[in-house]
Amino acid sequence: MSDLILKRLQEIVGVENVVSDPLSKIVYGSDSSVHSSPADYIVRPLYIEHIQQVLKFANSKRIPVVPRGSGSGMSGHAVPIDGGIVLDMKQMNKIVEINPENLYCRVQPGVIDDRLNEKLAKHKLFYPPAPASSNIATIGGEISTNASGIRSVKYGATRDYVLGLKVVLANGDLVNLGTVTPVESSGYQIHRLIVGSEGTLAVIVEATLKLIPIPKFRCLGICSFKRLSDAGDSISAIISAGLRPSMLELMDNIAIKAVNSSLDLGLPDVEAIIFFEADGMVKEEVDYQIDGIEDRCLANHGFSLETSYDPKQRAKLYLGRKKLFPSLSRYKDGYVCTSLADDMGIPYTKMAECAEMIHKISNKYGLIMSAYGHCGSGCMHTKILFDPNDEYKWLDAENAVEEIYSYVREIGGTTSAEHGVALSKAQAFKEEKKDSLELMRSIKKAFDPNGILNPHKLQDAPSRWIDATAIRYGKENFR
Amino acid sequence: MSDNKLKKWAPEMDICIRCGYCLEQCPVFDATGWETDSPRGKVIIAHALLNGQIEPSSEIAKKFYQCVSCKDCMARCSANVPVYEIINSARSFLVKLGLIDQTHKSVIDKVIESGNIFGQELEPDKQDGDFTLYIGCQYLSRMNLVKKYIKVLERIGLKPRIKEEICCGYPIKSLGFDDEIENYHNRFQEIFPEKDIVTLCPTCAVFLKEEYGKNVKHITQVLAENLPECESDISVTYHDPCDLSRGLGIIDEPRQILEKLGVELIEMPRNRESSYCCGGGGGLLMSDVGLSDKIARERMLEAASTGADYLVTPCPTCEKVLKTSYMSLKSDGIKTIPVRNLIQIIEKVLKNYY
Numbered sequence: 001m002s003d004l005i006l007k008r009l010q011e012i013v014g015v016e017n018v019v020s021d022p023l024s025k026i027v028y029g030s031d032s033s034v035h036s037s038p039a040d041y042i043v044r045p046l047y048i049e050h051i052q053q054v055l056k057f058a059n060s061k062r063i064p065v066v067p068r069g070s071g072s073g074m075s076g077h078a079v080p081i082d083g084g085i086v087l088d089m090k091q092m093n094k095i096v097e098i099n100p101e102n103l104y105c106r107v108q109p110g111v112i113d114d115r116l117n118e119k120l121a122k123h124k125l126f127y128p129p130a131p132a133s134s135n136i137a138t139i140g141g142e143i144s145t146n147a148s149g150i151r152s153v154k155y156g157a158t159r160d161y162v163l164g165l166k167v168v169l170a171n172g173d174l175v176n177l178g179t180v181t182p183v184e185s186s187g188y189q190i191h192r193l194i195v196g197s198e199g200t201l202a203v204i205v206e207a208t209l210k211l212i213p214i215p216k217f218r219c220l221g222i223c224s225f226k227r228l229s230d231a232g233d234s235i236s237a238i239i240s241a242g243l244r245p246s247m248l249e250l251m252d253n254i255a256i257k258a259v260n261s262s263l264d265l266g267l268p269d270v271e272a273i274i275f276f277e278a279d280g281m282v283k284e285e286v287d288y289q290i291d292g293i294e295d296r297c298l299a300n301h302g303f304s305l306e307t308s309y310d311p312k313q314r315a316k317l318y319l320g321r322k323k324l325f326p327s328l329s330r331y332k333d334g335y336v337c338t339s340l341a342d343d344m345g346i347p348y349t350k351m352a353e354c355a356e357m358i359h360k361i362s363n364k365y366g367l368i369m370s371a372y373g374h375c376g377s378g379c380m381h382t383k384i385l386f387d388p389n390d391e392y393k394w395l396d397a398e399n400a401v402e403e404i405y406s407y408v409r410e411i412g413g414t415t416s417a418e419h420g421v422a423l424s425k426a427q428a429f430k431e432e433k434k435d436s437l438e439l440m441r442s443i444k445k446a447f448d449p450n451g452i453l454n455p456h457k458l459q460d461a462p463s464r465w466i467d468a469t470a471i472r473y474g475k476e477n478f479r
Numbered sequence: 480m481s482d483n484k485l486k487k488w489a490p491e492m493d494i495c496i497r498c499g500y501c502l503e504q505c506p507v508f509d510a511t512g513w514e515t516d517s518p519r520g521k522v523i524i525a526h527a528l529l530n531g532q533i534e535p536s537s538e539i540a541k542k543f544y545q546c547v548s549c550k551d552c553m554a555r556c557s558a559n560v561p562v563y564e565i566i567n568s569a570r571s572f573l574v575k576l577g578l579i580d581q582t583h584k585s586v587i588d589k590v591i592e593s594g595n596i597f598g599q600e601l602e603p604d605k606q607d608g609d610f611t612l613y614i615g616c617q618y619l620s621r622m623n624l625v626k627k628y629i630k631v632l633e634r635i636g637l638k639p640r641i642k643e644e645i646c647c648g649y650p651i652k653s654l655g656f657d658d659e660i661e662n663y664h665n666r667f668q669e670i671f672p673e674k675d676i677v678t679l680c681p682t683c684a685v686f687l688k689e690e691y692g693k694n695v696k697h698i699t700q701v702l703a704e705n706l707p708e709c710e711s712d713i714s715v716t717y718h719d720p721c722d723l724s725r726g727l728g729i730i731d732e733p734r735q736i737l738e739k740l741g742v743e744l745i746e747m748p749r750n751r752e753s754s755y756c757c758g759g760g761g762g763l764l765m766s767d768v769g770l771s772d773k774i775a776r777e778r779m780l781e782a783a784s785t786g787a788d789y790l791v792t793p794c795p796t797c798e799k800v801l802k803t804s805y806m807s808l809k810s811d812g813i814k815t816i817p818v819r820n821l822i823q824i825i826e827k828v829l830k831n832y833y
Contacts (some may be wrong), residue, residue: 019513023542026527027520032497044512071514072499091512135503135555264559323557329494329560334494337558388493472526473493 017044035076036472039086058173067199069141074339076423109140125211128155145420146196153376154246165191165201170448181287199454201447215279220314221307223297224270231272232352247277248376255372263326343415365396379417388473426461492526501552506774518552539576546762549721570655594645612639616681617795649686681722703732714743716787719754720794745785759800775804793821
């Protein structure tokens with residue numbers, strides 16, 4: 001049977017675009033999460049017709065199909081929990097159209113975010129929802145997770161920029177969704193439902209994206225705080241004052257130490273810092289925003305406040321934030337950096353309390369947890385650092401995750417603000433969305449009656465992340 | 480499997496968060512498009528190998544030799560995962576298990592028997608001087624270029640000492656023949672016991688520094704300090720050899736040379752510490768010449784996009800690989816630019832001054 005499947009896939013996309021060797025099965029069974037589960041076949045489609053034929057075939061044989069971009073997701077989106085076909089979308093990487101007059105572009109799903117923005121810059125335009133991984137993240141992957149990043153505080157998330165999509169359904173049908181206009185009131189906007197659906201409803205084969213003119217002026221600032229709570233209160237004050245920073249980031253002392261040790265940036269060794277940025281077409285507008293932010297920081301005991309319009313200085317400071325996630329891996333010898341409870345959505349007024357709660361829970365379980373994130377858009381990140389070879393620490397991590405999410409639900413927050421749910425966060429997600437799970441399952445069934453598209457993720461994921469798949473670390477699997 | 484060298488790196492494989500930032504500019508991944516060939520893919524394979532998830536095989540060995548050792552992955556990794564060391568340890572682990580590529584074995588035999596990678600009698604004209612100039616195999620096979628370097632050095636008042644030569648041993652180590660390098664080490668040190676050495680080849684420079692702890696100066700550093708100011712109507716694009724830029728941080732000196740010569744420098748989009756490999760490093764030229772050529776073509780097309788008169792580089796391997804690609808592009812009717820060794824440009828400009 002497996003030989004027949006391989007043969008058919010080779011007929012569809014060509015022998016050179018299918019692999020099924022033991023090494024590729026393992027490599028494509030992993031992403032930036034803690035999960036690992038081998039693929040059976042890895043297929044590289046080059047054309048929409050390839051995807052249609054692969055899905056038609058897979059649907060008829062009930063073979064799972066997992067679309068994959070660069071595999072930078074942190075929750076196990078691209079991990080093929082039931083094996084099957086991994087659709088590696090990176091070869092479909094053409095920018096189909098840039099339409100500067102109508103402020104949109106059309107791209108294939110494998111286009112890398114930074115590469116798109118390099119092309120758009122020639123038209124003085126940009127596509128704003130860049131996550132920290134924009135150097136490798138594909139547009140398809142970003143749409144699948146409704147990704148956002150440091151500028152989401154002003155510019156929003158991916159869903160705000162997807163005007164239309166071409167998708168292939170599980171049965172192989174090609175469907176056009178949405179439009180190219182910035183507003184639409186023509187019935188169900190199904191493309192907006194596809195955004196954030198994590199490859200469970202359809203395979204994205206083209207996206208029409210809204211573009212924004214690049215601001216002429218940008219100013220970046222940094223402010224130190226002796227107390228984490230003061231930094232959190234500053235963020236809340238800035239937002240509630242109606243200011244519109246283009247970046248408002250919190251970093252706690254653990255994050256500061258990690259970045260300093262890995263990148264030698266010389267950030268101040270204080271309990272917390274806030275990075276802020278304002279942008280605009282006229283300098284007066286930027287100055288107004290920066291003055292307002294500075295006032296709120298100083299009123300909340302901020303000090304060592306610095307600002308800069310210099311692109312080089314801005315780039316250096318921005319690098320520290322961009323590479324924070326990998327830097328945390330180096331915080332303590334023998335510890336690893338895991339993405340478990342890592343991107344909660346938090347009400348502004350609870351930012352400070354949430355950061356302190358994260359530290360309290362980490363202390364309780366003898367873990368290291370950093371609190372940082374795009375707090376200006378209500379996104380609190382944390383990473384859990386511990387010795388992966390200590391079986392009990394995995395159980396501690398599981399308990400800590402549960403406590404964090406329980407707190408997040410209590411204060412009216414949400415499980416995931418920008419990374420998506422997949423496997424790692426499914427347990428908390430299901431608890432948070434328990435009223436609508438059956439509705440979600442009905443929607444899934446309508447799109448994919450045989451359940452072949454990225455099965456057992458989101459509402460259908462196993463209850464416990466810790467035994468959903470093998471864990472990628474160490475020699476043992478703590479199942 | 481407990482005594483294998485790979486085990487030392489097990490914690491580093493856990494440190495890798497598999498973010499994939501290393502995919503951004505890996506030439507091998509660019510060329511094949513398969514994640515299995517990427518740095519992250521290789522770390523995952525090494526991890527699986529160590530944990531017994533997969534058994535050692537010649538297919539796995541082949542995978543670890545599909546690497547140009549350009550270290551671009553490491554430059555992009557803020558977790559500082561030593562991908563290069565992990566790959567090299569995997570190579571040596573597999574060699575110890577007898578999974579040896581016969582082409583590699585033949586090169587190593589040649590180095591050990593003849594003292595150079597070509598298995599030929601290659602001896603420079605010895606001369607006494609004020610500092611040791613280490614030539615290295617690739618330049619040794621092209622003594623016309625070496626003579627030009629020596630001539631320029633002497634014209635600016637510097638007298639290099641040229642001694643009996645043997646290969647630095649880099650191929651032995653990089654191809655994973657650890658037992659052999661231990662024996663070879665002493666042989667090299669007997670001929671070159673001195674601490675201070677100037678090298679012509681960037682790869683030898685890195686290896687002499689890291690393996691033997693030498694105080695190494697690359698020829699571009701020496702020339703940058705001593706060349707006179709000149710004028711010229713030549714334009715070039717400069718190809719940073721990986722071992723010089725990411726390996727030793729020697730980035731400005733070659734550009735200072737070009738500036739002193741009055742040569743117009745038109746940079747390629749990927750330059751300095753973000754330079755793109757020529758495709759010839761890490762033994763790839765021996766292991767997979769097709770893949771190596773694909774990478775070289777990519778670099779040559781980038782060079783052609785600058786519109787410069789020449790692509791110039793001080794590395795003999797880069798020069799050789801890119802020249803081959805130049806010929807192949809030319810025969811395919813694709814627009815490209817000729818490749819020159821840095822010394823050829825220096826000589827061309829200085830000719831008007833001496």
